[in-house]
Amino acid sequence: MKPDExxxxxxxxxxxxxxxxxxxxxxxFFAITITKLAMA
Amino acid sequence: MQASDTIFAATAAADxxxxxxxxxxxxxxLVVFTGACGMFAAPVAxxxxxxxxxxxxxxxxxxxAGALNMWYEADIDGLMKRTQDRxxxxxxxxxxxxxxxxxxxxxxxxxxxxxxxNWLAASLLLASILFYVVIYTVWLKxxxxxxxxxxxxxxxxxxxxxxxxxxxxxxxxxxxxxxxxFLWTPPHFWALALFMKSDYAAAGVPMLPxxxxxxxxxxxxxxxxxxxxxxxxxxGLLGLTGLVFGCAAVLLGTVFLWLAVKVxxxxxxxxxxxxxxxxxxxxSIFYLFALFAVLVVDRSMT
Numbered sequence: 001m002k003p004d005e006x007x008x009x010x011x012x013x014x015x016x017x018x019x020x021x022x023x024x025x026x027x028x029f030f031a032i033t034i035t036k037l038a039m040a
Numbered sequence: 041m042q043a044s045d046t047i048f049a050a051t052a053a054a055d056x057x058x059x060x061x062x063x064x065x066x067x068x069x070l071v072v073f074t075g076a077c078g079m080f081a082a083p084v085a086x087x088x089x090x091x092x093x094x095x096x097x098x099x100x101x102x103x104x105a106g107a108l109n110m111w112y113e114a115d116i117d118g119l120m121k122r123t124q125d126r127x128x129x130x131x132x133x134x135x136x137x138x139x140x141x142x143x144x145x146x147x148x149x150x151x152x153x154x155x156x157x158n159w160l161a162a163s164l165l166l167a168s169i170l171f172y173v174v175i176y177t178v179w180l181k182x183x184x185x186x187x188x189x190x191x192x193x194x195x196x197x198x199x200x201x202x203x204x205x206x207x208x209x210x211x212x213x214x215x216x217x218x219x220x221x222f223l224w225t226p227p228h229f230w231a232l233a234l235f236m237k238s239d240y241a242a243a244g245v246p247m248l249p250x251x252x253x254x255x256x257x258x259x260x261x262x263x264x265x266x267x268x269x270x271x272x273x274x275x276g277l278l279g280l281t282g283l284v285f286g287c288a289a290v291l292l293g294t295v296f297l298w299l300a301v302k303v304x305x306x307x308x309x310x311x312x313x314x315x316x317x318x319x320x321x322x323x324s325i326f327y328l329f330a331l332f333a334v335l336v337v338d339r340s341m342t
């Protein structure tokens with residue numbers, strides 16, 4: 001793999017991982033909100 | 041080539057796994073486990089979503105502290121065989137990115153813990169991060185052979201954090217759990233330092249085997265093992281736990297002391313002759329896992 005392609009591949013994998021983390025956080029925050037409202 | 045080009049090159053070369061490596065996942069797993077045990081040993085049932093939030097925040101906070109530790113110690117990490125392949129000394133991540141990563145995750149974990157769980161747990165989490173980064177990493181580690189004795193308190197916070205997450209307060213039992221990990225840390229790390237002495241010496245870190253010699257360190261390993269085992273007996277004696285934990289503390293503690301005695305009696309100067317030290321180090325990890333697992337089982341029965 002050429003260096004540019006390697007950099008691109010790694011940047012893509014970093015962005016994918018970040019996207020998954022952010023998506024998971026969105027789900028977590030939603031769940032916390034629902035839970036806190038139910039507990040109130 | 042300008043500095044910005046170098047930073048870009050380093051950042052571009054980093055894989056997401058390198059950022060995960062910054063978090064010291066093996067340390068985080070032990071921290072998460074003891075934190076979860078503290079939570080489930082508490083006498084209050086915690087909602088699963090809140091429990092999951094607390095565990096994630098403990099994991100992220102501990103990982104953030106690890107990342108900040110790696111940022112600060114990149115210079116000495118490059119001098120030790122055990123650590124020279126870490127992301128920063130190996131050039132895969134630059135220091136500025138690691139610092140930003142660690143600070144962001146620290147603030148994020150504390151904030152989410154506060155908003156999602158409670159502010160006492162968030163305060164304890166913040167205290168543990170600051171203790172590890174400021175007091176242990178920046179202040180003590182390069183200055184005194186007692187670095188691991190005092191700095192080990194950082195790793196002792198998680199069971200208190202877990203308990204506080206569940207109950208909103210801290211009572212005697214979580215303080216005793218704190219004390220157990222606090223007293224466990226020196227023999228655990230000094231056993232490691234005994235067979236990694238040359239690595240620490242190369243980096244100029246004043247670990248006890250480097251400053252006081254192997255014989256004194258082996259003596260201290262045994263000395264610290266005694267109050268450790270004694271403290272593990274206190275919850276049972278004070279009626280805070282039942283017979284299951286009491287028996288486990290006696291059995292596990294007896295083996296710990298037996299291995300510590302073998303370390304104290306060892307005179308090997310080469311790591312190849314340090315089987316007692318390696319055995320104690322390995323057992324100490326199992327010891328902590330087993331003790332806390334039995335605690336949860338015991339508390340669920342009482």
